[in-house]
Amino acid sequence: MSVRITVDMNLCESHGQCVFVAPDVFWFDEDEILNHKPKVDSSEYDRVVAAAAACPVRAIQVSKIGEEVQ
């Protein structure tokens, strides 16, 4: 199991609340644009959900995805 993260960049206003909660998953590049890992391990689920809840514009979607076939 892993966790898929999508950010609606039309909504994102670079508040940075998600970066505060999970700086290893979300970060700003030099142009102040939000970057994020597309997928993290399921052990990170709680933290990523917390980051999504912290977003004032609800730009972050988190979903659990099944075992990937490598």
Place this chain on the structure above:
Amino acid sequence: MTRIVIVGASLAGLNAAQALREAGYSGSITLVGDEPHAPYDRPPLSKQFLIPGTERESLALADTALLGLTEEYGRRAVHLDVRNRAVHLDSGRVLEFDQLVIATGVGARQWPEPVPRQGVHTLRTLDDAYGIKQDLNSGVRRVLVVGDGFIGSEATSTARSLGHEVTLAGKGRAPLNRAIGDDAAGFVSRLHREAGVTVLPGVRVTALHGSQRVTGATVNDDRLVPADVVLLALGDQPHTAWLADSGLKIDRGLVTDVHARTLDTNGEPLPHIVAAGDVTRFPHPHASGLVTLGHWSNAVEQARVAAATLLRPDAPPVYRPVASFWTTQYGVKFRAVGLPDQADRTEVHEFDLARRRLDVAYYRNDQLIGALTANRAARIVAYRSQLAEALSLLGIQPARMSIASVR
């Protein structure tokens, strides 16, 4: 089955309900609010919502339908009976509870005398915003904003962007001066003036004129400022009147401890009555005395701690947040962390009006307690980490967002 009642159906109340469900609580939750609306988001009300074409949908918060709540809107709590664990509503109904979340927020301070029937507004609720929106979108007007806090300053910027002639009158040396200090307030002041706003700092508005429709106001007892629309942004008043005879401790807000528990008048915590959001005042190591953090992130984070405290009364999480807030004016988004208003000294690292860049650090007793930036997203993240580390060195982890991650 456990019965949880939440009074106040806005950001904090909704997040408490969400956090309870996320943590697996399956008992009943009754959400009571006196506004006739389901929870909606307030920050846009002084910003994009006032611009034509921005609809109600832009204020959406999480959908309550998925949470299995009993929702009671348009109903006000008028009395709390702590001994019998009951909330009395204005309809006469009595809601019994096992556990209670108080999230009644604050209201806009009103003008102390009767005001002209048309053209005078305060701004806290959706209905307030509808009224202002109508007045700001029926021809170019002379707008007077009274009050130089966040709401006054933001509404000034929005009204100006709609083409109105705007005067911003406030008691401070510069708009936002009390909240963010002289340097950052100077930056905001320059933005207002650059945009053509008449800024009147250090003044008191002493009278409003007009019988049917407002015609203007008197400033400092002698100067007349004509206006077709007046926005009174005079600050907040905590919604605690309904608790006056409850025996809960109230001190310019509802006092809570570091676990979001309310206190009785002897200062003893009540583990089954928690509170969150703008209505609360609580201790914070970077402040002297109690703080009120009237900001979005606090309502979300404190509500989540309050929910966890109810579910785990024997091991309640600690709420010692790195506060954070943002404010947007003239398209510039200012982001702040910590408690800038508690500082005794500031350091300005960048003040570049042309490029809209600002970086100010705030200190108290030579300890970093806050920071504010504009167009420096990475800097504010670094400041935030520094503050989080300082708070965790005090022995206790700063509160995290999710119940599951509060360990």
